[in-house]
Amino acid sequence: MQSLTTRSKVASNKKMTFVEKLYLPAILGGMRITLNHFFKKKVTISYPEQTRPMAPVYRGQHVLKRDENGAERCTACGLCAVACPAEAITMTAAERKPGEEALYREEKYASVYEINMLRCIFCGLCEEACPKEAIFLTDRIIDSGYLRKSFIFGKDILVDPLDKPIDVSVRETKETREFKTHPEFAHNKLNTKSLK
Amino acid sequence: MTLSLFIIYKAVLVILVFLISLVIAMYSTYAERKVAAFMQDRIGPNRAGPFGLLQPVADGVKMFMKEEIIPQVSNKFLFILGPSVAMFTSCITGAVIPWGTSLHIAGHDFALQVTDINIGILYVMAVTSIGVYGIMIGGWASNNKYSLLGALRASSQMISYEVAMGLAIIALVMTTGTLSLKGIAAAQTGWHWNIVYQPLGFLIFIICAFAETNRTPFDLPESDSELIGGYHTEYSSMKLGFYLFAEYINMFISSAIMSTLYFGGYNMPFIGRLGLSPNTMAILGVVFLFAKIFFFIFFFMWVRWTIPRFRFDQLMNLGWKILIPLSIFNMAITGFIILVLHK
Ligand code: SF4
Ligand code: SF4
Numbered sequence: 001m002q003s004l005t006t007r008s009k010v011a012s013n014k015k016m017t018f019v020e021k022l023y024l025p026a027i028l029g030g031m032r033i034t035l036n037h038f039f040k041k042k043v044t045i046s047y048p049e050q051t052r053p054m055a056p057v058y059r060g061q062h063v064l065k066r067d068e069n070g071a072e073r074c075t076a077c078g079l080c081a082v083a084c085p086a087e088a089i090t091m092t093a094a095e096r097k098p099g100e101e102a103l104y105r106e107e108k109y110a111s112v113y114e115i116n117m118l119r120c121i122f123c124g125l126c127e128e129a130c131p132k133e134a135i136f137l138t139d140r141i142i143d144s145g146y147l148r149k150s151f152i153f154g155k156d157i158l159v160d161p162l163d164k165p166i167d168v169s170v171r172e173t174k175e176t177r178e179f180k181t182h183p184e185f186a187h188n189k190l191n192t193k194s195l196k
Numbered sequence: 197m198t199l200s201l202f203i204i205y206k207a208v209l210v211i212l213v214f215l216i217s218l219v220i221a222m223y224s225t226y227a228e229r230k231v232a233a234f235m236q237d238r239i240g241p242n243r244a245g246p247f248g249l250l251q252p253v254a255d256g257v258k259m260f261m262k263e264e265i266i267p268q269v270s271n272k273f274l275f276i277l278g279p280s281v282a283m284f285t286s287c288i289t290g291a292v293i294p295w296g297t298s299l300h301i302a303g304h305d306f307a308l309q310v311t312d313i314n315i316g317i318l319y320v321m322a323v324t325s326i327g328v329y330g331i332m333i334g335g336w337a338s339n340n341k342y343s344l345l346g347a348l349r350a351s352s353q354m355i356s357y358e359v360a361m362g363l364a365i366i367a368l369v370m371t372t373g374t375l376s377l378k379g380i381a382a383a384q385t386g387w388h389w390n391i392v393y394q395p396l397g398f399l400i401f402i403i404c405a406f407a408e409t410n411r412t413p414f415d416l417p418e419s420d421s422e423l424i425g426g427y428h429t430e431y432s433s434m435k436l437g438f439y440l441f442a443e444y445i446n447m448f449i450s451s452a453i454m455s456t457l458y459f460g461g462y463n464m465p466f467i468g469r470l471g472l473s474p475n476t477m478a479i480l481g482v483v484f485l486f487a488k489i490f491f492f493i494f495f496f497m498w499v500r501w502t503i504p505r506f507r508f509d510q511l512m513n514l515g516w517k518i519l520i521p522l523s524i525f526n527m528a529i530t531g532f533i534i535l536v537l538h539k
Contacts, residue, residue, distance in 0.1 A: 034235045034502040044239040
């Protein structure tokens with residue numbers, strides 16, 4: 001039979017030789033190995049002081065971006081919710097009233113937008129589906145909490161803060177934007193134009 | 197020496213030995229975790245205090261704060277008696293160990309040994325045999341099949357390995373000619389350590405010591421993976437703490453006994469040539485003894501984090517079919533050599 005790895009060993013029930021029966025050589029060999037490890041470099045990362053390097057495209061907590069004028073980009077089209085394999089996103093749409101142009105970019109906006117972070121698998125499909133470049137995943141880690149309730153993130157947490165916008169330039173690279181202008185995504189064209 | 201001085205001196209010594217055993221047992225738990233971590237390429241506890249040095253204190257506080265549970269169906273008296281016996285017996289063994297020679301202060305001679313009974317070794321063997329009652333009573337009183345199995349394993353293991361241990365010691369006693377630990381330690385000046393004369397005896401002794409202290413690879417009485425903690429499955433709070441503590445004290449005491457019996461006790465080669473005053477020598481002796489003890493404690497841990505547990509039939513095989521014949525052989529050889537040398 002072909003072995004799956006190069007490290008597999010054939011097990012046998014052969015009688016142990018006298019030296020093997022003494023156990024002591026094997027025990028000493030084992031103790032040498034453990035002593036070697038005693039002086040090896042430790043692999044532990046002391047977490048709060050030290051953190052692991054994160055991948056530049058790490059997918060963590062979502063952000064709902066605003067456009068360059070500070071108006072929310074999301075138009076409550078629901079494509080993210082449809083794309084979401086975990087069915088984590090729910091929203092309620094509302095119509096923009098006159099005078100709210102500075103708040104919402106499109107005529108229809110999401111009055112409620114919730115992502116259940118316990119359901120979310122951080123696949124990033126919502127980000128891919130969004131025609132308005134509104135939702136992005138960031139490198140922020142979701143905090144732990146005591147209540148299930150606390151993991152349903154509403155607009156208060158998700159929407160980009162006005163004073164210090166969250167940088168998503170890593171995920172919104174030129175290549176990404178170019179990719180989204182592909183003829184296959186022609187329906188996006190109109191919308192991506194308004195983006196810088 | 198007046199009687200009152202004698203009593204004060206002995207009391208101080210007893211309390212000192214007691215405290216040292218406790219502190220060492222306490223920090224053995226810390227050392228165990230550190231050694232385990234280092235051998236597994238980890239760091240180990242390092243949050244409580246500098247380098248995690250307050251970890252044992254935190255553990256102790258935790259043990260005291262835990263809810264005390266006594267199973268309803270168990271015999272309450274025996275249930276409490278178990279850990280008490282285990283703790284008591286492991287604490288009183290330290291009485292016969294010579295921690296050093298003696299200090300001369302103000303014309304008095306203060307031997308650094310609580311009591312030098314002329315059958316020191318027998319005393320140690322007897323007390324450790326009582327120690328198994330702590331485990332047995334605890335396991336029996338728990339009224340739990342896992343506890344009972346653990347207790348049964350502990351007692352059968354003790355009985356099997358005590359035989360080989362005793363036979364190994366007999367060979368040692370044949371060469372030293374005394375049963376007093378003080379006499380044995382004093383005879384091993386310079387390089388005349390007993391390990392040189394009794395290498396096989398030492399090997400048997402150390403294997404049995406592992407079995408007697410229930411340390412891996414012979415930790416079958418507790419084996420958490422099969423018996424969920426064995427004899428102390430039902431125990432909680434400080435009563436569990438006592439069992440675990442007793443085990444660490446036992447480890448310390450058996451390290452001390454191994455150092456005394458086979459590794460010269462407080463003796464160190466060449467130290468006599470430095471021409472130091474007797475008092476300095478005595479203090480240095482204590483330091484040497486503790487260095488040896490710490491090495492053995494480390495050795496216990498080193499083995500624990502290297503070797504997997506024996507199967508029970510393998511354990512019995514090793515005890516009865518290998519160690520006992522081997523120790524009888526060792527005894528015969530020793531007797532033969534003594535006979536030849538003294539002809
Ligand atoms: S990251 Fe994936 S799972 Fe999470 S909300 Fe977006 S689409 Fe759903
Ligand atoms: S896909 Fe984009 S625009 Fe549509 S609802 Fe989701 S976030 Fe809003």
